[in-house]
Amino acid sequence: MSRKAYLIGGGVGSLAAAFFLIRDAGFDGKDIKIFEDLQVTGGSCDGNGSVTEGFLCRGGRMLNAPTYECLHAMLKEIPSIQAPGKSVFQEIEDFNKVMKTHANSRVVDKNGCRLDVDTMGFNMRDRMQLLALNKASEKEVGNSLITDWFSPEFFKTTFWWMWATTFAFQPWHSALELKRYNSRFLHEFSRIQTLEGVERTPMNQYDSIIAPIIEWLKTKNVQVDFGCCVEDVIMDEQSGKLTAKKISYKKNGKMETVTVGPSDLVFIQNGSMTDASSIGSWKKPAVQKGIEDATSFKVWEKLAARHEQMGNPKSFTKNVTESQWQSFTVTMKNPALFKAFTDYQMNEPGTGALMTFKDSNWFMSIVIAYQPHFVGQDKDTQIMWGYGLCPNKIGTYINKRMLDCTGEEIFYELCQHCRIAPELVHDVINIPCIMPFITSMFMPRLESDRPLPVPKNSTNFGFISQFVEIPHDVVFTVEFSVRAAQTAVYKLCDVKKKVPKVSRHDHNPVWLLKALKKAFVGGSGTKIEKQNRQKKCCLCKLTKLAVVAGIGAGVAYLIQNK
Ligand SMILES: Cc1cc2nc3c(=O)[nH]c(=O)nc-3n(C[C@H](O)[C@H](O)[C@H](O)COP(=O)(O)OP(=O)(O)OC[C@H]3O[C@@H](n4cnc5c(N)ncnc54)[C@H](O)[C@@H]3O)c2cc1C
Ligand SMILES: *[C@@H]1O[C@H](CO)[C@@H](O)[C@H](O)[C@H]1NC(C)=O
Ligand SMILES: *[C@@H]1O[C@H](CO)[C@@H](O)[C@H](O)[C@H]1NC(C)=O
Ligand SMILES: *[C@@H]1O[C@H](CO)[C@@H](O)[C@H](O)[C@H]1NC(C)=O
Ligand SMILES: CC(=O)N[C@H]1CO[C@H](CO)[C@@H](O)[C@@H]1O
Secondary structure: OHHHHEEEEEEEHHHHHHHHHHHOOOOOHHHEEEEEEEOOOEEEOEEEOOOOOOOOOOOOEEEOOOOOOHOOOOHHEOOOOHHHHHOOHHHHHHHHOOOOOOOOOOOOOOOOOEOOOOOOOOOHHHHHHHHHHHHHHHHHHHEEEHHHHOHHHHHHHHHHHHHHHOOOOOOOOOOOHHHHHHHHHHHHHHOOOOOOOOOOOOHHHHHHHHHHHHHHHHHHEEEEEOOOEEEEEEEEEEOOEEEEEEEEEOOOOEEEEEEEEOOEEEEOOOOOOOOEEOOOOOOOOOOOOOOOHHHHHHHHHHHHOOOOOOOOHHHHHHHHHHEEEEEEEEEEOHHHHHHHHHHHHHHOOOEEEEEOOOOOOOOOOOEEEOOOOOOOOOOOOOOEEEEEEEOOOEOOOOOOOOHHOOHHHHHHHHHHHHHOOHHHOOOOEEEEEEEEOHHHHHOOHHHHHHOOOOOOOEEOOEEEEOOOOOOOOOOHHHHHHHHHHHHHHHHHHOOOOOOOOOOOOOOOOHHHHHHHHHHOOOOOOOOHHHHHHHHHHHOOEEEEEHHHHHHHHHHHHHHHOO
């Protein structure tokens, strides 16, 4: 009898696990079964809707060539749907060669002025505090908060506005995760003001990434069982070894079970950032939900209560106020309105990355995508996506919390920030989405709060999600889920190949020097920006001295970390 693999959850992590099981572990697709609660695969990487109802992506993703080692290697072997003859990887690379990211309006203030974001806005104390966090060991940082390492002024620097909105950090989040981001994305530090280096997919990530993977898995006969909510995984514990024996799940209101043989495998998608998310409409606010509505964390909670080495889900889900934010997807059948937004941003659609309204009470940002953004979109329809990181606050123009606002009210607030004339606002749909656990992965944690992709004493099961411990890698990325999948499959199936290494850009002298220069002087702005700044800067000589000192410190840091 052949070996079977059961995957709980149909997010990109499970899809990747199926890919690696087939490619590297000799599995036959028909012996792989995915249980998914929803009626669609892709999990948090979603994208659906229609011209009449409006389109929706709960999330919009930025990718990054030098850091997405596992994802990119996998996508080299997945044929594209939109660009026949190319791999998905090649399709994305070719698209980004033409549609280069270069934000002209990264941060806008309350007067509608584009800020000069070429410098980070640091004072010497900010620099020292940043260096202290980057130099500390992970043990020293532990489960401290970002605010434990920085003075209040730090959170008013251009660096914070840009770094926080690019990656969705809040001051109360994990200092350890910020430290990891600083290392993992060190090569973006010197160009964070334009977001050069950020890669996008030609369309939304469901159509551009998930659909082609699903297509590949279908040709291999992988089975997906939709509408199956897994409620428990029963483990057998013998002389300290844990073996998954039984999966129980609910389908169409009926409980069913699968018996797992000792050589069969179980992969659990342990916790989801989009769990309990809720969708509103133009006339209706989304509904705020909480842990009682979350399905994905429940299995983990049960396992953690029964066995050691399963981590601690509560660290991540204990306070929705600290882990939630709200996104919205705008569908316009009104080219003049779309043009007003792109004119305001001063970027061609698809090249501007993020535009952040730093003084907006909801801390809003928008992304104007390359069009079309959906397979089902016609050429008279345009899509834009945005989010507010502080939805719990009263708006700048609307006297309501973002959480309580309809799509229409959120769009009104956005139009005020972008100085859009009221007469342009027609033939538009805005769909809001509240995500109570969207930054739950960023909550302060201890190493023991996250299980390993394959817990030490597991004989036949692994965890694949944003809630496992992988040295050096950062959460809130597609890369992390794919890396977790590859790690778990290789370990459980004893695959002799190596999982691609996490690239250490923070050990690369070129990026280190660029980052130091950026932290002390500024980046690679336009000539005019630089001349203006030098005129204003009467401390140029001092700054140059500081750079030399900084380079010294950087080299010392580099040697110490080798
Ligand atoms: C707003 C937003 C912005 C983002 N921005 C970026 C970005 O810029 N760059 C980037 O790389 N990444 C970004 N991400 C993150 C990226 O999308 C996720 O990290 C990734 O999709 C997570 O995949 P996953 O497979 O681990 O989990 P998920 O996609 O969350 O999948 C979990 C799946 O398992 C199912 N499931 C869970 N429990 C059960 C159960 N008990 N029974 C049955 N089914 C179950 C769920 O229904 C879900 O489909 C963003 C995500 C969002 C939402
Ligand atoms: C679109 O996706 C969201 C989020 O996954 C889901 O709640 C909604 O039902 C989907 N809509 C359609 C029409 O499939
Ligand atoms: C793991 O297994 C070893 C023996 O193989 C045992 O000593 C240890 O206690 C086990 N750990 C846990 C957490 O069960
Ligand atoms: C949750 O977080 C908010 C904001 O930080 C805080 O005011 C509140 O007291 C917290 N609630 C609990 C139960 O810890
Ligand atoms: C979001 C998610 O997939 N959470 C899962 C965490 O793990 C438990 C079981 O271990 C699942 O029930 C949850 O669905």
